[in-house]
Amino acid sequence: MHNRRQALIGLGALATTPWIHAQTGDWPRRTVRIVVPFTAGSPPDLIARAIAPKLSDNLGQPVIVDNKPGATTIIGTEHVVHSAPDGYTLLLTATGAASVFPAIMKLRYDPIKDLPPLGLVATSQQVFFSGGPKRAKTLKEFVTWARQNPGKANIGSIGIGTTNHLASEMLRKAVDIQFTYVPFQSAQAGLQAVINGDVDLFCADVGVILGFLGSDKITPIAVAGATRSDYLPNTPTLAESGISGVLSANRFALFVPNGVPQAVFTRLSSALAVAVNGEEAGQALRKLGMAATYATADAVADVIRNDASTMAPLARALNIQIN
Numbered sequence: 001m002h003n004r005r006q007a008l009i010g011l012g013a014l015a016t017t018p019w020i021h022a023q024t025g026d027w028p029r030r031t032v033r034i035v036v037p038f039t040a041g042s043p044p045d046l047i048a049r050a051i052a053p054k055l056s057d058n059l060g061q062p063v064i065v066d067n068k069p070g071a072t073t074i075i076g077t078e079h080v081v082h083s084a085p086d087g088y089t090l091l092l093t094a095t096g097a098a099s100v101f102p103a104i105m106k107l108r109y110d111p112i113k114d115l116p117p118l119g120l121v122a123t124s125q126q127v128f129f130s131g132g133p134k135r136a137k138t139l140k141e142f143v144t145w146a147r148q149n150p151g152k153a154n155i156g157s158i159g160i161g162t163t164n165h166l167a168s169e170m171l172r173k174a175v176d177i178q179f180t181y182v183p184f185q186s187a188q189a190g191l192q193a194v195i196n197g198d199v200d201l202f203c204a205d206v207g208v209i210l211g212f213l214g215s216d217k218i219t220p221i222a223v224a225g226a227t228r229s230d231y232l233p234n235t236p237t238l239a240e241s242g243i244s245g246v247l248s249a250n251r252f253a254l255f256v257p258n259g260v261p262q263a264v265f266t267r268l269s270s271a272l273a274v275a276v277n278g279e280e281a282g283q284a285l286r287k288l289g290m291a292a293t294y295a296t297a298d299a300v301a302d303v304i305r306n307d308a309s310t311m312a313p314l315a316r317a318l319n320i321q322i323n
Contacts, residue, residue, distance in 0.1 A: 025263065027086075027087060027263070027264050027267060028059050028060070028061045028087065028088065028267075029061070030061060030088065031061055031062045031063070031064060031088070032055070032056075032059060032061055032062070032063045032064075032087070032088050032089075032090065033063075033064055033065075033066050033088060033089050033090065034048045034052060034063065034064070034065050034066065034090045034091075034092050034254070035066050035067075035068055035076050035079055035080050035089060035090065035091050035092070036048050036065055036066070036067050036068070036069075036076065036091075036092050036093070037068055037069055037070075037073035037074070037075065037076025037077050037091070037093055038067065038069050038073065038076075038093075038186075039067060039069045039185070039186050040067050041186070041188060042069075042158075042186060042187060043124060043187070043205050043207060043208070043250070043252070043288070043290070044092055044093055044094065044252055045065065045067060046207075046288050047092060047121055047122045047252050047285065047288070047290065048065045048092045049065050050122075050281055050284035050285050050288065051121060051272075051275045051276060051281050051284075052064065052065055053280070054274070054275035054278050054280055054281055055271055055272065055275045058270075058271035058274050058275060059267070059268075059271050069185075072101075072105070072159055072160065072161070072322055073093060073097055073159075074105075074107070076091070076093075077091060077093065077097065077109070077111075077115070078108065078109060080115065080255070080256075080257055081109045081114045081115060081257060082257075083257050084257070085256065085257040085258060085259030085260045085261075086260070086261075086264070087256065087260050087261070087264035087265070087267075087268055089256075089257065090118065090254050090255065090256055090268075091115060091254065091255040091256070092121065092252060092253070092254050092255075093252065093253070093255065094162070094163060094250055094251065094252055095117075095120075095251045095252070095253050095300065095303055095304050095307065096161075096162060096163045096166075096250070096251075096307065096311065097111065098111035098112060098115065098117075098255075098304045098308075099303075099304045099305075099307035099308040099311055099312060100161050100162075100163075100166070100307070100308070100311050100312050100315055101161060101322075102308075102312070103308075103312035103313075103315050103316050104160070104161040104315050104316075104320045104321055104322055105161070105321065105322040105323075112301075112304070113258060114257070114258050115255040115256070115257065115258065116255065116256055116258060116260075116265075116297065116301075117253050117254070117255050117297045117300035117301055117304070118253070118254040118255060118256050118265070118268055118269055118272060118297055119253060119254055119269055119272045119273065119276070119294060119295060119296060119297055119300060120251060120252070120253045120276075120293055120294060120295035120296075120299065120300050120303070121252050121253055121254055121272070121276055121292070121293070121294070122251075122252045122276075122285050122290045122291060122292055122293055123249055123250065123251050123252070123290065123291050123293045124205040124206060124207060124249065124250040124251075124252070124289065124290045124291070125205070125206045125223055125224070125225045125229045125249055125289075126163070126164060126167055126203055126204065126205055126206065126223070126224040126225070126248050126249060126250060127203070127204065127205075127206050127209065127220050127222070127223050127224065127229065127232060127235065128168075128171070128201055128202070128203050128220070128221055128222045128223075128224065128238075129194065129201070129202055129204070129209055129218050129219060129220040129221060130142065130194065130200060130201050130202075130218065130219050130221055131194035131195045131196075131197065131199075131202075131217055131218040131219065132194065132195065132196060132197025132198075132200075133197055134197060135197070135200075135218075135219055136200070136201070136219070136221060137219055137221070138221055138241070139221045139222045139236075139238070139241040139243070140241065140242070142200065142201055142221065143175045143177060146175075146177040146178070146179060146200075147177055150177075150178045151178050151179075151180075153177065153178070153179040153180070153200050153201070154179055154180040154181070154182050154199055154200050154201075155168045155171075155172075155179050155180075155181055155182070155199070155200065155201045155202065155203065156181070156182040156183070156184055156190045156193060156194070156199040156201070156202045156203075157181075157183065157184070157190065157202060157203040157204060158183070158184055158185070158186065158187055158190065158204065159183055159184075159185075160183050160320060160322050161315055161320050161322060163248055163249070163250050163311075164203045164204060164205075164248075164250070165181065165183065165203075165320070166248065166311055166314060166315060167203050167224045167246065167248035168181060168201075168203045169181070169314070169318050169320075170245070170246045170248065170314070171203075171224075171238070171243070171246055174238075174243050174244070174245060174246050175243060179200075179201075182199055187204050187205070187208040188208075190202050190204065191204070191208060191209070191212075191218075194218060195212075195217045195218060201221075203224065205250055205289065205290070206223075206229050206231050206232065206289040206290075207231075207288040207289025207290055208289075210231060210288075210289045213231070213232075220232050220235045221235065221241075222235065222236060222237065222238045222241050222243075223235055223236070223237045223238070224237075224238055224246060224247065224248040224249070225237060225247060225248070225249055226239070226247060228240075229289075231289050251293075251300075251303060253300045254268075254272060256268070269296070269297065272294070273294050276292050276293070276294035277292070277294050
């Protein structure tokens with residue numbers, strides 16, 4: 001009995017060894033993985049790849065990006081939720097997934113309790129743009145046409161219940177027009193649909209259209225923010241176009257599985273702050289049309305709560321549901 005008890009104690013010690021190491025300051029000892037629940041080339045993917053090198057330098061271990069798209073980001077998100085809370089698996093996604101998704105779909109996890117935020121990484125303004133041979137050149141022109149042709153207009157963005165989608169719905173409500181919403185799995189697919197003239201208007205992060213500025217393929221017609229975009233100085237805001245009350249932006253943050261040891265969490269937080277505030281990440285994100293924007297875990301939690309109090313009721317009122 002005594003030998004059996006010692007054996008069990010020995011097995012228990014072995015089982016907890018990684019946690020002991022994690023909390024004694026020698027973490028990390030292997031590769032850290034950032035899971036992105038979006039396709040390669042999407043804004044969250046590009047953000048993760050922009051900060052990964054500096055995170056790696058700060059942590060002294062490789063930091064890789066692992067794309068796990070599908071099911072409106074749920075596949076990749078659930079993967080992180082069920083990962084060991086040892087700090088080696090992180091999630092980079094939009095904060096809207098935590099604030100809005102609980103209102104529009106049945107989740108098998110609690111985004112507030114199961115995925116504590118580590119810190120804010122980047123913010124991105126959103127823009128409405130048109131394309132194709134019959135494109136609207138101004139928001140007023142689009143609205144006038146949509147009112148004269150009820151039910152014929154369509155507006156697209158990435159996914160259902162995303163910040164871009166809700167911005168489109170807020171526009172619909174503000175100008176009282178009818179349109180068909182067309183969700184896309186990627187910004188690239190939506191962009192091509194706009195260029196082909198298959199979609200009348202598209203809402204996306206500003207960085208999506210940077211490569212087409214100055215071309216005749218698309219026309220940015222309104223920025224969904226309080227101020228004009230530095231990348232689109234000649235494009236008015238919605239407010240400047242006569243539409244008030246429609247403000248929208250995408251915020252991207254890192255999250256961890258619940259239960260990460262405090263020492264590991266603190267180490268990750270410090271490394272993230274240095275990476276995001278550094279010039280390298282700042283330059284990389286500016287090239288993508290985004291702003292490197294660090295904020296603490298508590299600040300991100302406040303953003304999620306505030307957005308949940310405004311955007312989630314909007315989603316419910318619009319009867320947006322994902323089965």
